[in-house]
Amino acid sequence: MNQRVGRSSIRLAQPVCVIAGAAIVGKKEGEGPLGALFDMVGEDDLFGCKTWEEAESNLQKDAVYMVMEKAGWKAEDVSYLFAGDLLGQCIATSFGISAYNIPLFGVYGACSTCGEALTLGAVMAAGGYAEHVVCVTSSHFASAEKEFRFPLDYGNQRPLSASWTVTGSGAFALGLNQKCRAHITGMTPGRIVDYGLKDSMNMGACMAPAAADTIERHLEDFHVQPQEYDRIITGDLGSVGQTVLIDLLREKGIDIAGRHMDCGIEIFDADAQDTHAGGSGCGCSAVTLAAYILPMLESGEWKKVLFLPTGALLSKTSFNEGKSVPGIAHAVVLESPAVK
Known part of the structure; x- marks a missing residue:
């Protein structure tokens, strides 16, 4: 069950x-x-x-x-x-x-x-x-x-x-019961976290508190430590949001700096491609998972990762009305099929 x-x-x-x-x-x-x-x-x-x-x-x-x-x-x-x-x-x-x-x-x-x-x-x-x-x-x-x-x-x-x-x-x-590139074994659904930030041009900072909240709840619920994952992978925080996330978790006694990866950082060369803080969008974490993360799990090079796409819940209406930018992050546990 x-x-x-x-x-x-x-x-x-x-x-x-x-x-x-x-x-x-x-x-x-x-x-x-x-x-x-x-x-x-x-x-x-x-x-x-x-x-x-x-x-x-x-x-x-x-x-x-x-x-x-x-x-x-x-x-x-x-x-x-x-x-x-x-x-x-x-x-x-x-x-x-x-x-x-x-x-x-x-x-x-x-x-x-x-x-x-x-x-x-x-x-x-x-x-x-x-x-x-x-x-x-x-x-x-x-x-x-x-x-x-x-x-x-x-x-x-x-x-x-x-x-x-x-x-x-x-x-x-x-x-179920088919040839796998990876197994989904668990998940921690996100909840809305709003620190009152209003800068839609700094979505990494707006989303990082939600990522920190989900990671903290996930580790507590499953009684695991960050080192049990080869990578803890956020979706769209970019370089600014990554710094905020690591700092927020360190304040709670959780250190993920050595194993954190962000799809928005991986997908672009920030210097050569002029993408500033990195990538974002629904497609960012999805294409990185399909093209990069799944092969690493399928081969067994990574045994277990926490995949954590992050979202900024704003619209042009909320922005024009001066509202803040709430964030949310949904965590999915992915494990290598090569691990017995």
Whole structure:
């Protein structure tokens, strides 16, 4: 029987298999340090479409097709889709994957959406309610700038604390008792944490308190220490948020500095690519998980990681009304199938 662990975590009695992952990214991401690892890199960030939003929808559609192909599934084999993006009412998702005609759970956790989708998809599979599940998220630099900041034609100057929204989509096939690239064995869902910060150009600092909260609760619930993980991997904090996270946890007597990794730092070369604090967006942690983290687990080089996408829960309405930027972070325990 699956277990509630501690105050707010879940341990899966039967691990859920991450059967396959797929990562499609834009040109800038393909020029970064992980460029050779992605399944597909677009030559044009419009991906042959007329609008940025349509391009993002195409990213999701293609990522889902690719992960189903890797898993050996057809659309009719998939029980449920768990999907989301950053745009108003998740329009990248609804227009991107509607043609598959698969029952959909639309999820929104800002940049933490990948962690939320994997959590819900794994619980559904572990509970016996779904044989095959696909989880997918996406983001696009240009559509996100238009949604949350300024149109690209405006040419506004970005502060050094700002992050660069990743153009990309990551998709994952989940199921039970199948060939695994990694096992999902537990999760600690995030809760909303708001320190009152209002700077939408410093989302790393806004999200770091939520990451610290989830990590602290996870370690307490599972009665584990940070050194039991090869890596504790946040999604989108960037260089500024990483510093804040490490400092916040040290104040609580928790030291993760030697094993912390952030997808937003890994995906870009901050000096050569002028991305300032690093990457962000729903696609950031998703494509890094599919392209980089899963192979490390599959090979056994990493035995166990805590995957922790982070999200800033703001909208243009809340920002224009002077509201703060709350954060959330969903943690998923991933273990190598090579470990007996």
